[in-house]
Amino acid sequence: MSSKSDRRSIRTKKELKDNLIALLSTGRIIESISVKELADLADISRSTFYLHYSDIYDLLDDIENDFFDEFRSVFDGFHPEELTESPLPRIDGMLAFAAKNSRLVLSLADNQIDMSFSRKIKNIAHGICFDSWSQLYPVSDRTKYEYFFSFIFSGCIDLILTWLRGGIKESRQYMSDLLETFIMDGASVLRS
Known part of the structure; x- marks a missing residue:
């Protein structure tokens, strides 16, 4: 495949992804979106769509992947010791x-398109955070960590969604400080 074909393929996939996200962000449910509609929006043929994806759900999987x-890359190079100073x-x-x-976040969260979406986020966060907290605050009761993680994770996700739904009016700095306070104050339960 030539580099021109590669660029065209990348551009087509991006266009399909952007259009699906745009449709979902209007409140449309995934089941109501057809390949034809999406292909028309992307200004491609249905056969071109099928060169890249088997169906709309395959495209959604690619978007989620x-x-x-990218979500995992936010935590690249993360070391648990960082949490003692500041998360x-x-x-x-x-x-x-x-x-x-x-x-995308609001479309997937608000439309409950894929219940596994929130589970995947939770699993990634769990893998990163749970081990870190248990290294910093060693206790014999692993159940306490599970409760703490569930509480903090749910609160963080809801707080972020509320911020996004509100139009991101507060600064990231304000929201970061708020989340840090909630997390660090909540961590006091692990010290007891």
Whole structure:
């Protein structure tokens, strides 16, 4: 495949992804979106769509995979010791990521398109955070960590969604400080 074909393929996939996200962000449910409609919006033929994806759900999977790869990269190079000083840089990175992807985040969260979406986010965050907290605050009761993580994770996700739904009016700095306070104050339960 030539580099021109590669660029065209990348551009077509991006156009399809952007159009699907745009449709979902209007409140449309995935089941109501046809390949024909999406192909028309992207100004391509249905056969071109099928060169890249088997169906709309395959396209949605590709969008989600891109999302999760980028979400994981927010935590690249993360070390648990950072939490003792301040989780602020990671929180700010997470908020920047959420703001950048707000249409997709809100579409997937508000439309409940894929219940596994929130589970995937939780699993990624769990893998990063749970091990970090248990290294910093060693206790014999692993159940306490699970409760703490569930509480903090749910609160963080709802707080971020509320911020996005409100039009991102408060600064990332304000939201980062708020989240950091909630997390660090909540962590006191692990010290007892």
